[in-house]
Every structure is written in structure tokens, then in C-alpha cells.
Amino acid sequence: MNHLLKLSDLTGEEILDILNLADQLKYEQHNGIPHPHLAGKTLGMIFTKSSTRTRVSFEVGMYQLGGQALFLSGNDIQLGRGEPIRDTARVLSRYLDGIMIRTFKQSDVEELAEYGSIPIINGLTDFCHPCQVLADLMTIREKKGSFKDLKLCFIGDGNNMANSLIAGCIRLGIQVAIGCPDDYRPDEGVMAEGFAAGLLTVTSDIFAAAKDADVIYTDVWASMGQEGEAAERQKVFANYQVNAELMAVAKPDAMVLHCLPAHRGEEITDEVLEAHADEIFEEAENRLHAQKAVMVRLMA
Ligand code: CP
Ligand code: NVA
Numbered sequence: 001m002n003h004l005l006k007l008s009d010l011t012g013e014e015i016l017d018i019l020n021l022a023d024q025l026k027y028e029q030h031n032g033i034p035h036p037h038l039a040g041k042t043l044g045m046i047f048t049k050s051s052t053r054t055r056v057s058f059e060v061g062m063y064q065l066g067g068q069a070l071f072l073s074g075n076d077i078q079l080g081r082g083e084p085i086r087d088t089a090r091v092l093s094r095y096l097d098g099i100m101i102r103t104f105k106q107s108d109v110e111e112l113a114e115y116g117s118i119p120i121i122n123g124l125t126d127f128c129h130p131c132q133v134l135a136d137l138m139t140i141r142e143k144k145g146s147f148k149d150l151k152l153c154f155i156g157d158g159n160n161m162a163n164s165l166i167a168g169c170i171r172l173g174i175q176v177a178i179g180c181p182d183d184y185r186p187d188e189g190v191m192a193e194g195f196a197a198g199l200l201t202v203t204s205d206i207f208a209a210a211k212d213a214d215v216i217y218t219d220v221w222a223s224m225g226q227e228g229e230a231a232e233r234q235k236v237f238a239n240y241q242v243n244a245e246l247m248a249v250a251k252p253d254a255m256v257l258h259c260l261p262a263h264r265g266e267e268i269t270d271e272v273l274e275a276h277a278d279e280i281f282e283e284a285e286n287r288l289h290a291q292k293a294v295m296v297r298l299m300a
Contacts, residue, residue: 019141023138046077061292152177162219
């Protein structure tokens with residue numbers, strides 16, 4: 001593993017290795033055991049979209065690993081004024097030990113990896129969000145004990161989260177059911193892989209998708225960059241909500257996950273979010289541990 005550009009670049013074994021290390025780092029952090037695997041190293045963090053969790057967890061994670069992180073706003077570095085990605089990649093590779101990038105186009109992340117000579121970590125694109133799903137899988141295993149015989153249901157837009165959840169879950173043998181409007185299905189290539197594995201169903205019937213699910217997952221109706229479509233999406237997704245009625249068809253002990261930020265009253269009710277707040281905020285915490293494991297594997 002040289003980069004984390006998308007989850008489908010990893011095997012199931014590589015994902016499990018990251019999750020096992022993440023569990024260990026979480027234990028060490030909670031018990032005050034130092035783990036300076038990246039002493040003296042620097043991570044650059046390029047953001048051309050907003051962030052709370054990704055920014056803070058990478059920056060704190062680097063500090064806890066003995067290194068440091070630099071926040072590079074897309075507006076402030078020359079990239080925002082048109083300096084090519086390929087030049088940015090070659091320059092930053094001479095200063096840094098790794099780059100985390102959050103941006104729009106997946107192809108920009110791939111180009112950074114192609115022209116740079118240091119590990120590149122995808123901190124979200126329009127196509128995928130691999131770091132989030134590593135934290136999600138960590139949280140699922142913590143609560144359920146293993147990945148055996150599990151069904152995860154995603155309700156909402158077939159977006160970056162849906163794509164990465166499919167890629168991650170099928171590598172660990174987890175069944176995935178996507179409940180989304182017909183015009184908002186996940187990426188064709190990602191779905192093809194899920195269908196070929198015999199682990200994916202995609203339907204516009206959210207109750208069929210959620211039936212007997214062990215994990216219910218949702219995300220915002222309008223992602224970053226889709227603000228102009230927000231009004232139309234409110235109408236299209238009006239019935240794609242995780243609420244008490246939907247939870248009633250899932251397994252009685254089903255957990256609820258949300259990558260956050262959440263829009264209460266849209267994709268999830270306040271009632272369901274608060275009833276599952278322990279799981280959802282543990283999931284947010286696990287971003288820190290899972291990403292530290294990724295950085296150790298890529299940069300140590
Ligand atoms: N879930 C997630 O990536 O959150 P941020 O947008 O706050 O980083
Ligand atoms: N789908 C959302 C995820 C945010 C973490 C977005 O891209 O804005």
C-alpha cells in the first residue's frame with residue numbers, strides 16, 4: 001500500500017490490518033501510552049472543501065504520533081490560483097512526508113499521487129470517502145464483535161459515502177443494501193463490483209433495503225458542491241429518511257451510523273440521531289484512530 005486514494009485499492013486483509021492497528025492505537029491513546037511512530041514527520045493537509053472532523057482528526061492524529069500537520073487551504077496556496085496539481089505534487093513532495101487532500105475531483109487526487117513521490121491520502125472527493133468508511137468499519141466491529149453475517153443498509157444519495165461503503169463492506173463479506181431514488185444510484189463501476197460479489201442490492205424501496213439490517217447508515221441529501229441543487233434534492237429525497245418507522249423494520253439491535261454533519265429533520269430525525277448518539281459520536285472519534293493507523297502504515 002503506497003497511497004489511500006480509494007478503498008477499492010485495498011484488499012480485505014489490508015483493511016483488517018489497518019483496523020487492528022487502529023484498535024491498538026485507540027487503546028494506547030486512551031491509556032496514555034505514547035506511540036510516536038511518525039516523530040519528525042510532516043503531513044500536508046490540502047482542503048478545497050470545508051471540514052470539521054477530517055481536519056481536526058488528522059491534525060491531532062499527527063501530533064499524537066509525534067509528527068506535525070500543516071493546514072493548506074486551497075484558497076491560500078497557489079493551487080487556488082491555477083498552479084497545476086502536477087507541479088504542486090512535485091514541490092510538496094520535497095518538503096513533506098505525506099499529503100492528505102480533500103477536494104472535488106477524484107482525478108486530482110490520482111494526479112497528485114502520480115506526480116508526487118510521497119504517500120497521498122484521500123480525505124474525501126465527490127467519488128469517495130475512504131477514511132470515513134475505515135472508521136465506520138472499526139465502529140461496526142467494536143459494537144457487533146465481528147463482521148460475520150452482517151447487513152448494512154444505506155439510505156439516501158448514491159454518493160461518495162455510498163460508493164465507499166459498498167467497496168469497504170464487500171471486501172469484508174458484509175451485505176449492503178442501498179435505498180436510493182432511481183436517478184441517484186451509486187457509481188456504475190462500484191455497483192458492478194458489488195453485484196459480482198453477490199453482496200449488493202440497490203432499490204428505491206427503503207423498507208426493503210432496511211429489512212433486518214444490522215446497521216443503518218445515512219448521509220446528507222445535498223453534499224458539498226451541490227448547494228445549488230439543494231431545493232430540488234429536498235423534494236427528491238423527501239421520503240428517504242431514517243426515522244422510527246424505518247428503524248422498525250431493521251433488526252431490534254440495529255445500530256445507526258452517520259458520517260456527519262447531520263441535517264436533522266432531513267435525512268435523519270432528531271429522535272433517531274439522539275437515540276444512537278453513542279454510536280454516531282464513537283464513529284466520529286474513530287476517525288482519529290483509523291487515520292492514525294493509515295498514516296503509520298503509509299508514512300512510518
Ligand atoms: N465526516 C466528515 O468527513 O466530516 P467533515 O466534513 O467535518 O470532515
Ligand atoms: N456526502 C457528504 C459527506 C460529508 C462528510 C459530502 O460530500 O458533503
